[in-house]
Amino acid sequence: MSAPTFPFKENAYTLYSNALCPYAQRAVRAFNAAKVPYVIEEIDLKNKPEWYHHVNPQLKVPALRTPDGTILIESLVIAEFVADQFPESKLLSTDATERAQLRLFIELFSSRISPFIYRTLTSATVEDQNQAKESLLAGIKAVNDELERQWQRSSGKGGPFWYGDKFGFAEIATTSFVGLLVPLGHYRGVAIPETEEYAAFNKWKNAFFQHPGFTDVKPDDAKLIDAYKKFVAETK
Template sequence: MSATTYPFKENAYTLYSYPLCPFAQRAVRAFNIAKVPYVIEEIDLKNKPDWYHLVNPQLKVPALRTPDGTILIESLVISEFVADQFPEAGLLPTDATERAQLRLFIELFGTRVTPFIYKTLTSAEVEDQKKAAETLLEGIKAVSDELEKQWARSSGKGGPYWYGEKFGYAEIITTSFVGLLVTLRHFRGVEVPETEEYAAFNKWKAAFSQHPGFTDVKPEDDVLIEAYKKYAAETKH
């Protein structure tokens, strides 16, 4: 018999999540940084509960049930919902230009970095892995340039985060993917060079890597490496 109901906590935010999922980590960080209480319902992605289609027919994490029973899916939608629902937390700037600049950064990261992390890791042919890694480093350089531009603006206050001293929305959305670079170093020998071209990116990464907003949610490196082993195992030699 298929499930007719699903677990959630009454009068609370229930976040359906999986600790190793970088998309789910966005939502967890949004709640943590906004200091909004929530409960986690962990979904084992290898063995999904039969009720999960009632929460998210796409069977992906994260998903959120709000206290009024609304279900939201998609990590960007959930993170923005937290920012909009709790404006006093200041996750998103109120100034339209600053919001646009922040969204541009997120867009840049999402199109030029994230897909090529996965491509470098999962391409079967060594040649394709190399091409993807080159494209990834170009994307990281573009992100580095964008960070530098932002830090020169008054809202960037010289860094090291998008909003100066504050670990905020840019970091909520992007840092879980930077966290995956450890798997590229391990499986593909790919590293971001310690050169001037990448200086802003490296400064940003060094800063957020020490911040509880990142570390409280980040899986241990060896756990990530073990989890990504199956994606990296397909290389044809």
């Protein structure tokens, strides 16, 4: 039996991606931040190519083919692989305590914010939508407070990024989901209040919204709004 075939570039990193997917954007941002060349194989999620199950049997993006033919899946695994494979990029600190604090930040963000972005869109009743919005704002507040704490580390340098003035791994792992506030604002009218309570989060968001690490990969607002329509439940 011959080996399954799928498109890839010889002696290069091939990233199977979708420009509108917040998980895939993590992998793209990791490669960009490490300044490592790669080629993108754009996967149409509405009409996936027949060969894609040979790359990722779970049929999700992102997936990465490394130059030696290894396939990696899962956005954070791919981003960490880039950081580990190219240590000169200094995307991850070598200090164990700092790495642990960074992982805690990503875990806090991933458990307290991301699920409620989706839940706010997929909830059908006003009551469920309001509950999801409340949980989302509570999550944003928790991340706000954690940012304030982390800015007190000597390498936190008072912000505006997790690593002081460096758009780094924390932003690679999380900012694409903050980008989903665009469809969330459009469909459900959610916005982060411009109050003292959320000042650190807004300072962080305003800084990365102007940084090429974010803007170079950020999808067009109208396209993102259109892509997220499929998650939006009609309000009963």
